[in-house]
Amino acid sequence: MKYDFDEIIDRKATFAEKHINLEKLYGTDKVIPLWVADMDFRVAQPIIDAMKERAENGIFGYTVRPDSYYDDVCDFQKRQKNWDIDKKLMSFSSGVMPSICMIIKELTNLKDKIIIQTPVYRPFYNAVKQAGRELLESPLKESDGFFSMDYKDIEEKAKQGAKYLILCSPHNPVGRVWSYDELKKLGDICLRCGITVISDEIHSDLILWGNRHIPFASISEELRKITITCFSATKTFNLAGLQSSIVVFPDEKLKQEFEQKWADFHVECNNCMSIAGTQAAFRYGDEWLEQLIEYIEGNVTFVLEYFYRYIPSIRPVRPEGTYLVWLDCRQMGLSGHELTRFMALKAGVAMSAGTYFGRNGEGFMRMNVACPRAVLEKALAQIRSAIEK
The missing domain is CATH 3.90.1150.10 (Aspartate Aminotransferase, domain 1)
Known part of the structure; x- marks a missing residue:
């Protein structure tokens, strides 16, 4: 079409x-x-059709995510990025930023220091500060309009006791799609310094000019074990109003802790329309x-x-x-x-x-x-x- x-x-x-x-x-x-x-x-059009069909059912009661929901997510990630995800490590959230806020507030400790690479999406600042954690800014380096990571500065921040780094990949606002070598170098620092990476990959399907997005957790088994990845169909397929996203954890214990925090507020469920729209997007949106x-x-x-x-x-x-x-x-x-x-x-x-x-x-x-x-x-x-x- x-x-x-x-x-x-x-x-x-x-x-x-x-x-x-x-x-x-x-x-x-x-x-x-x-x-x-x-x-x-x-x-x-398949998204519109799926949501119309769901609407015509006429009943919008409590809805449980089917097993096929995560199957569709995994299939899309495999097709688009050759990334194999264990669906037992995936969780639902209403959005990437709600996920990051919950992770920082509930899964980190009060005195933890968190690195962000600036300039970067403003809610990253807010998520760290509102949780009472210490923010460490690592400015990107700029050379003739090209932005790159400052590895020396990141290592300096790590020596100051940083426990987490929020990675924006691809980067908002400078538009970088980080290469394998760039991410591997960052990953080596994080492994060496004991830093957990929270990787915001919400723009990961919007890749231009033949560039390739590399999921940070896919680089190696060692990096997978220190990475929490957040992504969504909402940015890719213009579905932000459906408020649905995915979080991939390194282990089931962390996943269960995250899900319990949402359950404490009784906000662990999709709305029924977001299930229909998200599944149609991942199945038929290519x-x-x-x-x-x-x-x-x-x-x-x-x-x-x-x-x-x-x-x-x-x-x-x-x-x-x-x-x-x-x-x-x-x-x-x-x-x-x-x-x-x-x-x-x-x-x-x-x-x-x-x-x-x-x-x-x-x-x-x-x-x-x-x-x-x-x-x-x-x-x-x-x-x-x-x-x-």
Whole structure:
């Protein structure tokens, strides 16, 4: 089936966050929203069909996940990444960030130190600080728009007593898809220093330009034993509203502890629609995903070429994965707050401020390009016009 990613769908009537919170966050709703990391594309038809069929049943009582739920997850991971997962080590959660928050709050100790590699997704900061753990920031190294891990700094943080590291793979916001060698080098440090890795791999199916995502836990048996992996169908297939994710643990004891914490709050179950949607996505979504990747690559190429040609004062970082473009706006000479206001109030485009991702995000913006090409064309023309004025 051929999918139409150029179709413009009005999301305002569906209470979409990227529209509803504009006035609150940007001071105006008269902007093009390119901030929240979800997509403006209709999902794969098999997902719609499966959820329609479930809805037509007409009964939405308490629902138990079937064994086939985890079978579908495992089959998809094997097809897409050649990753063999023991389904006895998999748990359900309502989302990747709820999983990370629960792991940090309930499965770590109060005095534990946790490394994050910045700039990085803001909720990582919040998860560590709100749990009362000590946050250790290891800034990524940047060279001519290319970001890499600072292994020397990570080892220094490990010597300070770090017990955990939250890995963002692929990385949000800089778009890196970490190579096998990069991950192996990081893993060697973690093994040597006794660090457990919490690997956020929610963007792991959104890989561009023939790059390859390597699940951190798949590198070796030694690394599998120190890794907790979090991923989901929701980012891949634009199903964030279904609130469903997967956690893979290194052993059954840790898995049982995690599941018991959710059971204590009676939130250990999927809703019935998320079961139908998630299983359909993992079973039948490959064709849609292949076309999506091609469209996103086209959008990224369009954005990069537009900035290079018409707005040279902003330098976009070419992502290896995700549908997010990290924009270097430092030549504009504006503070993070000034930059956000300029883009929203002068250019009429709402993007995520670089400072949202940490102090070393100052002078950057994150643009979500998972939208119809015509929307991007309009947004970029508005940015160009505002800068020229």
